[in-house]
Amino acid sequence: xxxxxxxxxxxxxxxxxxxxxxxxxIMAVVAVTLVFLLPGFGAAVALLAVSLGVLAAGGVLRRSVxxxxxxxxxxxxxxxxxxxVYPGNQHPALTLGPITFYREGLLLGLRLTLRxxxxxxxxxxxxxLTSPADLVESLVRRGVSPRFGYVLVxxxxxxxxxxxxxxxxxxxxxxxxMETEGSLWTRLRAFIPLMGPLVTxxxxxxxxxxxxxxxxxxxxxxxxxFLHEEVxxxxxxxIRALYLTALILAIAGRWMGWL
Amino acid sequence: xxxxxxxxxxxxxxxxxxxxLDGISFTVEPGEFIGIIGPNRAGKSTLCQALVGxxxxxxxxxxxxxVVVAGLDVHRHPVSEVCRRVGLVFQSPxxxxxxAKFTVYDEVAFGLEHQGVPRDEMIRRIDHVLHLLGLWExxxxxxxxxxxxxxxxxxxxxxxxxxxxxxxxDEPTSQLDPAGTSEVFTAVTDLCRQxxxxxxxxxxxxxxxxxxxRILVLHRGKCIAYGPPREVFSREDLPGLGVAIPPVTExxxxxxxxxxxxxxxxxxxxxxxxxxxxxxxxxx
Numbered sequence: 310x311x312x313x314x315x316x317x318x319x320x321x322x323x324x325x326x327x328x329x330x331x332x333x334x335i336m337a338v339v340a341v342t343l344v345f346l347l348p349g350f351g352a353a354v355a356l357l358a359v360s361l362g363v364l365a366a367g368g369v370l371r372r373s374v375x376x377x378x379x380x381x382x383x384x385x386x387x388x389x390x391x392x393x394v395y396p397g398n399q400h401p402a403l404t405l406g407p408i409t410f411y412r413e414g415l416l417l418g419l420r421l422t423l424r425x426x427x428x429x430x431x432x433x434x435x436x437x438l439t440s441p442a443d444l445v446e447s448l449v450r451r452g453v454s455p456r457f458g459y460v461l462v463x464x465x466x467x468x469x470x471x472x473x474x475x476x477x478x479x480x481x482x483x484x485x486x487m488e489t490e491g492s493l494w495t496r497l498r499a500f501i502p503l504m505g506p507l508v509t510x511x512x513x514x515x516x517x518x519x520x521x522x523x524x525x526x527x528x529x530x531x532x533x534x535f536l537h538e539e540v541x542x543x544x545x546x547x548i549r550a551l552y553l554t555a556l557i558l559a560i561a562g563r564w565m566g567w568l
Numbered sequence: 569x570x571x572x573x574x575x576x577x578x579x580x581x582x583x584x585x586x587x588x589l590d591g592i593s594f595t596v597e598p599g600e601f602i603g604i605i606g607p608n609r610a611g612k613s614t615l616c617q618a619l620v621g622x623x624x625x626x627x628x629x630x631x632x633x634x635v636v637v638a639g640l641d642v643h644r645h646p647v648s649e650v651c652r653r654v655g656l657v658f659q660s661p662x663x664x665x666x667x668a669k670f671t672v673y674d675e676v677a678f679g680l681e682h683q684g685v686p687r688d689e690m691i692r693r694i695d696h697v698l699h700l701l702g703l704w705e706x707x708x709x710x711x712x713x714x715x716x717x718x719x720x721x722x723x724x725x726x727x728x729x730x731x732x733x734x735x736x737x738d739e740p741t742s743q744l745d746p747a748g749t750s751e752v753f754t755a756v757t758d759l760c761r762q763x764x765x766x767x768x769x770x771x772x773x774x775x776x777x778x779x780x781x782r783i784l785v786l787h788r789g790k791c792i793a794y795g796p797p798r799e800v801f802s803r804e805d806l807p808g809l810g811v812a813i814p815p816v817t818e819x820x821x822x823x824x825x826x827x828x829x830x831x832x833x834x835x836x837x838x839x840x841x842x843x844x845x846x847x848x849x850x851x852x
Contacts, residue, residue, distance in 0.1 A: 442670060455682065463667035470667075470712065517663035524620055524656045525666075525679030525726060529648030534684050536677035536691070 316441050316465055324544070325367035325434070330444040331451070332545040333435055336363070339552040340431035344424050346559040353423040360430035367438040376429060384425055388418030441465060447539060455533050471511060478506045571734055571765050572596035572619065577633035579614060579623055588614040589623075590789035592633075596767065596782075598733075601760045603776035603797070604769040606786035607810040612769035615786065616738040618642070619767065621650040638733040652683065655727030657737040661719035661744075664726070665711045672714070673698070673707040676726050683730060697725040701755050717748025721755055728759070735759065737768040741775075753779065774814035777801060777834035785811055798838075802831040 320326075325333075340360055347353065364370050392402075395414030402412040435444075442462050449458040482502050483489050489499040522528075561567075572595060579589040589611050596602050604612050617623040621642040624631040635642040638653035658664050669675040673694060680690045698704045701721045706714060711722060720740055727735065737756065741749040749772065757779050760766045770776050776783060776797070783800040785793040787809050793800045800806075801817045816839045820832045825842045833839040 442668075459666075459668050466667045466670070466712065470662075514660075514663045517658060517660055518667070520617075520622055520626060521658055521664040521723075522666065523622065523626060523647050524651045526648045526651050526683045526730065527679075529646075529682055529684075531648075531682065531684040533681045534686060534690065535681055536674060536687065536694075538687065 317436050318440050319367075319369050319372060319437050320440070321368055321438075323367050323438075324542075325363055325438050327540075327542055328545050328548065329539060329541045330439050330447045332541070332549050333439045334444070335549055336552055337431045337435040339556045340434075341428050342556060343559055344427040344431070346556075346563055350420070350423070353420070353427060357423060357427050357430060360427065360434060363434050364430060364437070367434070369433070369437045372437060373430070373433050376433065377426065380425055380429055381422075384418075384422035387421045387425075388415060391415065391418035391421070446535065446537070449533065450535065450539060455527075459527075471507070474510060475503060475507050478503055478510075569598075570595040571598045571638055572767070573634070573636045574618075575634040577615075577618060577631075577635060579618060579631045580629055581614075581627060582629045584629075587789050589618065592786075592789075592791045594784060594791060594794050596734075596765060598765050599760065599763050600765055600781045601757070601779060602767045603773075603780035603783045604767065604786060605771070605773055605776065605783060605811060607812075610786040611789040612786055613738050614789075616656060616736050616767070616769050619734070619736050620654045620656045621645065621647045622656070651732070652730055653732055654734045654736060655730060655732035657720070657723050657727055657735070657740050659739045659742050661716055661723055662712075664723040665719065670710055671708050672703055672711055672722055675711045675722060676729050679726055679730050693729045693731065697728045700728070700759075701725045702751075715748065716744045717751040720744060720748065720752050724752070724755060734765045734767065737766070737770075739769055739771065741770065741772060749775070771812065773801075773812045774816065774834075777814045777817070787811065797834045798827065798829075798831040801834050 340356060343356055344353070347356065361370065364373055389410075391414040392398075392410035393408065393414065395411065395417055397413045397417075398411030400412040401409045402415055403410040442465070445453075445458045445461050449455050479489060479499075482499070487499060487502060488495045490496070574595070575593050577589050577592040578587055580587045592611075592615065604615060606612055614623055617626075618631075618635055619637055619642070621635075623629070624643070625647050631643060637650070640650055640653055642650050642654075666675060666678045669678055676694045676697060677690055680693065685693070695704075698707055701724055703718065703721055703725055706718060711719065714722060724735070724737075724740070735756070740756075741752050744752065753775055756766055756768065760779075768776070768780070780797055782795055783793070783797050784791060785800060785806065792809070793803060793806075801813045802821075806813055807818075814834050816836055817832045817834050820826075820839050820842065823843070823846075825833065825839065825846055827833060827838065827842060833842055
């Protein structure tokens with residue numbers, strides 16, 4: 310069945326995949342924080358190199374290219390706009406006919422671009438290389454409410470199922486002669502006979518599912534146990550230590566004024 | 569000692585004037601297979617849900633009488649407690665999947681995880697129920713990728729993993745094709761043979777007639793008959809009340825083919841035996 314996929318997770322068996330979700334969460338959070346803590350081009354470039362390295366090790370570098378390309382379009386507007394109108398612009402760098410780009414603005418635009426890419430690369434480690442179900446399970450182990458965890462994970466499966474149901478209803482209405490394609494007005498009119506049955510059936514399904522969860526002891530408030538054991542590979546501790554040390558050094562650096 | 573004791577059970581849903589269950593009393597012995605039949609809105613689902621405590625705990629409403637299942641007074645204990653002794657399987661296989669698990673194996677684990685069952689015990693139970701219901705081969709598939717019959721057996725497996733003493737099924741085959749229906753009936757009959765007490769509400773009366781030890785007939789919230797299938801289906805008043813009886817019983821009634829004890833046959837085998845004798849005695 311061709312189902313809508315909500316999760317962008319790319320399954321694999323690299324050392325990045327084998328890292329436990331919490332380590333990857335730490336990596337992403339620390340990298341994003343460092344982006345804002347560390348001034349200067351060198352640091353930003355080094356940070357980006359590290360994140361890209363992790364993505365490459367996970368085998369998803371090619372997969373992230375379209376994302377970077379998409380963001381590059383936005384980033385280019387930063388560079389252009391800042392290069393033209395940044396208040397601190399002083400030294401002309403490039404003149405194209407009546408338009409002059411200034412050095413300060415261009416550099417600022419570049420810095421913003423780097424920052425954007427850094428945030429993107431850091432979060433992609435989490436999005437592309439961490440199974441969402443595993444991530445939620447490790448959070449539930451650490452005290453997040455199982456109900457909240459259930460909502461997060463079930464959405465990944467139930468929304469695609471709802472989309473499939475919407476497709477069935479749409480086909481049913483179409484087979485009875487309803488126009489579903491054409492002008493905006495036709496499409497809007499087709500929306501109501503779709504939403505009615507979809508909302509009704511979803512509400513019924515929700516009640517039935519609530520009952521089914523109930524008889525499986527979901528609301529028992531016992532401390533849950535887990536079928537899968539949490540595997541934290543030894544090198545995960547090394548990685549956690551490295552990232553946290555970098556974070557502490559950066560904070561200390563900003564505090565003491567070294568940076 | 570009876571494993572289910574229902575005494576003068578009365579229940580009314582919130583904001584309703586008519587009672588859904590009106591003075592129902594019956595007992596079930598361990599290892600029995602009880603079929604609940606009756607027209608739509610007779611109270612079959614409500615009775616099933618009353619056996620695990622969803623009525624009244626989930627729906628509220630006003631309740632009277634007493635329901636004791638596996639030694640537990642259902643009205644005094646929360647559903648999460650009762651469901652360790654009584655399992656309930658619903659109509660739609662689809663909505664019984666938790667949606668939070670991505671393989672059949674993990675789906676069975678869902679209830680066990682929330683009951684806080686230790687991990688090695690969990691694995692032992694999951695392996696057992698998956699083999700029991702013939703799902704071992706599909707254990708790594710996504711639950712939503714299963715056929716209806718497989719999904720319903722998975723629902724049964726998930727409930728059995730909690731090791732209840734009583735299994736209640738509310739029209740478990742109404743959304744299944746004949747093959748899926750047979751899968752579920754065979755699985756449930758096997759469980760019953762192994763000592764599980766089974767209560768099943770079902771419209772497919774001919775299937776119940778073959779397998780159930782006793783049939784409970786509901787009509788407008790009242791229990792109008794409770795006894796062995798032949799005795800119940802031979803009653804003259806059922807068709808007039810809109811209660812379905814097996815086609816074979818209907819045919820024997822019209823033909824006047826009675827068993828020695830005066831009841832009508834409820835299975836094809838019984839009918840053939842009687843009919844053969846009738847034809848032998850009256851050839852041509």
